[in-house]
Amino acid sequence: MKQRLRLALLQMDIAVGEPEANFAKLKTMMEEAAACEEKPDVIVFPEMWNTGYALTEITGLADSYGSRTKAFVKSFCEQHRIHVVAGSIAEGREDGVYNTIFAFDRDGNETGAYSKIHLFRLMDEEKYLKEGDKPGTLRLEGTDAGMMICYDIRFPELARKLALGGAKLLFVPAEWPHPRLHHWRTLLTARAIENQMFVVACNRTGRSGDTAFFGHSMVIDPWGETVAEAGEEETILYAEIDLALVDAVRSKIPVFEDRRPALY
Numbered sequence: 001m002k003q004r005l006r007l008a009l010l011q012m013d014i015a016v017g018e019p020e021a022n023f024a025k026l027k028t029m030m031e032e033a034a035a036c037e038e039k040p041d042v043i044v045f046p047e048m049w050n051t052g053y054a055l056t057e058i059t060g061l062a063d064s065y066g067s068r069t070k071a072f073v074k075s076f077c078e079q080h081r082i083h084v085v086a087g088s089i090a091e092g093r094e095d096g097v098y099n100t101i102f103a104f105d106r107d108g109n110e111t112g113a114y115s116k117i118h119l120f121r122l123m124d125e126e127k128y129l130k131e132g133d134k135p136g137t138l139r140l141e142g143t144d145a146g147m148m149i150c151y152d153i154r155f156p157e158l159a160r161k162l163a164l165g166g167a168k169l170l171f172v173p174a175e176w177p178h179p180r181l182h183h184w185r186t187l188l189t190a191r192a193i194e195n196q197m198f199v200v201a202c203n204r205t206g207r208s209g210d211t212a213f214f215g216h217s218m219v220i221d222p223w224g225e226t227v228a229e230a231g232e233e234e235t236i237l238y239a240e241i242d243l244a245l246v247d248a249v250r251s252k253i254p255v256f257e258d259r260r261p262a263l264y
């Protein structure tokens with residue numbers, strides 16, 4: 001089991017309704033991360049990076065069953081031997097469009113998929129997208145990890161379920177805008193502290209109409225300390241984590257042993 005992991009979070013600006021431009025931008029950023037002297041073990045993308053919130057045209061723009069994304073990421077993983085938590089994308093299926101993360105290992109094998117369970121009404125998601133119906137997990141270098149998407153972090157029960165299932169880190173692709181930076185930082189930190197897990201959150205940056213996305217992608221450790229945090233600009237946020245810290249924090253304050261679920 002590999003305990004130390006180097007992470008690269010691709011905090012990109014997304015061209016709304018322009019998958020070609022987004023695939024090209026992302027490829028450039030992936031190549032840059034892969035060429036980094038401290039080569040990352042895992043690369044993480046933001047939410048809905050292929051289309052942005054082009055919801056009124058989403059049916060035509062969505063990637064059918066993620067086939068383009070899967071082929072694109074698989075060949076990158078095979079070439080560079082890096083794990084990829086591929087954002088989320090607008091994924092087209094027969095019954096509608098889902099907001100879905102696909103995860104891949106160093107060989108390009110798909111290791112997990114998760115479709116957003118909680119659709120965000122403030123951005124009209126529920127009008128255009130279908131909701132997922134199960135939590136998302138993946139195995140990464142012998143460790144269990146969980147996946148949640150953006151608004152999902154307002155639902156502590158989901159993170160707790162993933163932690164109880166064994167997750168030691170949680171990936172959170174997002175498109176989280178101003179003016180809720182305080183909510184973003186506080187909720188991510190709370191999920192890390194209460195579940196004594198790493199939280200790896202990759203947000204987009206840039207504007208979409210009147211909405212300004214603030215970036216501030218974050219990596220938070222199981223003690224609630226911020227390991228790395230980006231600013232507002234388009235960037236790659238690098239961080240290194242040591243998964244041994246999860247067990248150390250869980251044995252120092254044994255929250256999971258002290259739970260009284262029969263009472264609440």
Ligand SMILES: NC(=O)CCC(=O)C(=O)O
Pocket residue numbers: 047120123149150151152154174175176177180183
């Ligand atoms: N894309 C999203 O789910 C946005 C969630 C958000 O902004 C929030 O405040 O919650």
